[in-house]
Amino acid sequence: MTGGLLEIRGVHKSFGLLEALRGVDLTVRPGEVAAVIGPSGSGKSTLLRAINHLEKVDRGFVSLDGELIGYARHGNTLRELTEREILRRRTRIGFVFQNFNLFPHLTVLENVVEAPIYAQGRPRAEAEAEARELLARVGLADRADARPRQLSGGQQQRVAIARALALRPAVVLFDEPTSALDPELVGEVLGVIKELAGTGTTLVVVTHEVGFAREIADTVVFMDEGVVVEQGPPDAVLDNPASDRTRAFLEKVL
Amino acid sequence: MSADLAEGESRLLYPPPGLPPGGDGPAQAGPADEDLRVVAARHPGRWIATAVVGVLLAMVVSSLVTNDRWEWDVVARYLTWPSILEGAWATVRLTATASVVGFALGTVLALMRLSRSPLLQAVSWAYTWVFRSVPLLLQLLLWYNLAYLYPVLSLGIPFGPEFLFFDTLDLIDKFWAAILGLGLSQAAYSAEIVRAGILGVDQGQHEAAASLGIPRHRQVRRIILPQAMRSIVPTAVNEVIGLLKGTSIVYVLAYGELFYIVSVIYGRNGRVVPLLIVAAIWYLALTTLITVVQYYVERHYAKGALRTLPPTPVQRVRWEIQVGWSRLTGAPVPDGVPPAFAARVRVGRWVAPRGGAA
Structure with a gap:
């Protein structure tokens, strides 16, 4: 399996008055494993769902290998695709839900x-x-x-x-894949994801398991209040965070 | 478990074997712990209630037997009378056809109501509003008189030329007037039942199906509706039973269903009560049949919702006989009887320890 290039540019999303995403930019290179961490309500899950077009974004776009997901570009306008076409493009993206949804x-x-x-x-x-x-x-x-x-x-x-x-799929998205599990069952699921991380598929994992993020991620992305606060290699973000918000969050969870 | 118990017997043990006796206090003198006798609580109120209901039941049965105005011989004679059988069959046909029409149209209406098009939503809402509001009797008579409004029905291009013409009176006979009346009003109720069922399916199921890129019609048919069926079936069967009895209203069209036939016969011979009983027995029998079907349909859609399906009544009876037989004869319980079931049959039965202190 070869991984896809995922590009997220200026993505905004509001639910009523609540701004869940306020201009998110993120690039995940083919085969890269990105772990997204951050406090609850920071927009991590919304971002993941926007990548898959389960949520329509208000502004900005997400593309996979240069192909927009959910839209076709005509000059400066993005036209939403038909449902059939969106469904077809979605098959290039795997999604693993917190509650399994089998x-x-x-x-x-x-x-x-x-x-x-x-x-x-x-x-x-x-x-x-x-x-x-x-x-x-x-x-x-x-x-x-x-x-x-x-x-x-x-x-x-x-x-x-x-x-x-x-x-x-070229990309697999994991939305807190172990949050609904009993502690003794977390390991078996993380083991499978870890094994997958070596196969060249692009992975985006929203997780609360900071230790796991350190172990498998090429890039750790810290999100707060609907924006990407910082990103970088695990040691950089987790051990020497540049931002006070990252440091405050890590102190709480570690 | 001590070796002197026969195979298949059980003994209440306290404390469980392997644990030291007397956990929270000094061990008491007396019979060994394993020989303690269990005395069930008494329920005098339950016995009194049982006796009262038993007497009332006996009174009902006695009056059914001794009051010869029931004319059971007449009931027996007419129960399988050819025209009564025809009437019962007509009732079955009406119920089946109206159910199919009602639920097919109801499902379409439910999907329209859940669609994102405001016009489709509004039309579905208005349909339910109209057909739920107008009495069925009135609808039946209206459909039967459709020929007055439209003497000729035709197929063609809307607002354009027409190709095929039908005489309304030929097309809408009594049967189809009844089906239109029953089926179209049933659709209004079915739509709400189907909609409730679909809304009851977890949102995550819709999302999972969408995230996998499964085509829309396949999502509905394969993922959503089968799960919705679990909550749709019990209410839907209620509706079908209601429809079965509701077909009796079609007698106003002088259509030969069960109730109309019965009323024609008692109009001629004056045996009103026995013939009403004949009809009641048939309605009862048909409803029983539907209830049996319901059990198996529900069981089918319970797959996946339950870890293990409950046994069917047939299985239950078979196992009960097998377990009872092996208890009588001492033969081993046959394979295929689930251990949990064999154990459950014994629940509440105190097996006295042999040679014990009791």
């Missing part, structure tokens, strides 16, 4: 093959073979016929990761 009425295997078959039009046999490989990779080869509620939280999140990878 489809509870489908088996694990059905969860994983649904998008490759019906969003990408791949043959069922090929999709199932690849899904079984992915399930083996996340250590769940023997649970293909189980339903999500029969699995532990950690197993569910690993299925969700396999489901996101089944699209062969």
Whole structure:
């Protein structure tokens, strides 16, 4: 899998009077692993959802390998694409939710093959073979016929990761993937993400696990009040933060 | 567990084996802890209530048997009378067709109501408003008189030429007038039920489906509706049962459904009560059938919502017999009976320890 180049330029997003994002600029290079940290309400999740166009942005744009997500550019105007086209472009981006959001009425295997078959039009046999490989990779080869509620939280999140990878995405976005897990289950999910970090896929991970961010991230991005306060290599941002806000946050969580 | 217990028996043990006896106080003298007797609490109120209801039930049954004005022989004779069977079949056809029309149109209305187009929303809202507000009886008579408003119906280009013409009287016979009346008003109620079901599906499911790029129609059909069905089915079955009984209102069109046939027969022979009982028995039987279907449909859509599905009544009866048989004969419980079930059958049954102090 080859990673995509993710460019975020001047993204604004408001919910009513609340300004969640106030001009976010961020570049994530192909194959780079970016960990986004920051206090709750700082706009991390909104940014992630804006990348995937689950939230429409008010201003600015997000592009993947130069292709705008959700819009087509005509001169100086951005025209929102049809839903069909947005759905097609989304298949290049995998999204892993905090609450897994597996489809509870489908088996694990059905969860994983649904998008490759019906969003990408791949043959069922090929999709199932690849899904079984992915399930083996996340250590769940023997649970293909189980339903999500029969699995532990950690197993569910690993299925969700396999489901996101089944699209062969250029970028995978993780929205606090371990926040809904019991402490003893966090490790197995982080292990899978860590393994993924070495494969060349671009990853953006919103996380509360600062230690994990240090371990896997090439870049740590600190966000507060809807803007990127600072970014850089883990040692720089986590050990010698340039901003007082970063320092104050790190003192609280470490 | 001590070795003198037969296979399949259990004994209440306190404290559980492996723990030292007497956790929070000095151990008391007396019989060994494992031989303590359990005495269930008494429920005198429950016994009195049971007796009262039992007597009332006996009174009802006795009056049904001894009062010969029920004319059970007449009931028995007419229960399978050919024209009654035809009437029951007509009732089934009306119910089935009106349910299909009602829920198909209701689903479309629900999706319109949830769409982002204000016009679609408004039309759906107005439809529900009109068809919920006008009495069904009035709607039926209106549809039956459609030929007065539009003697000829035609197919063609809107505001343009028309190709196909139908005589309204031929097209809308009694059956289709009944279906239009029942189905269209049912759609108004179904729309709300389907909409509530869709709204009940977790927002995360919509987002997950969207984030995977699954096409819109597939999201609705494969991801959202199956989960919505879990809350739709119980209310929908309520509606179908209501519709089954509601078909009796179609007798105003002199359509030959169950209730109309019954009223024609008792109009001729004057045996009003027995024939009403015949109709009641048929409605009861059909409703029972629907309820059985409901159980299995609900069970189908419960997949994934429950970790393990509850056993079907058939399984339950079979296991009950197998467990009972093995308790009678001492034979081992057959494979296939879940251990939890075998254990549950025994709950509340105190197995006296053999040769114990009790």
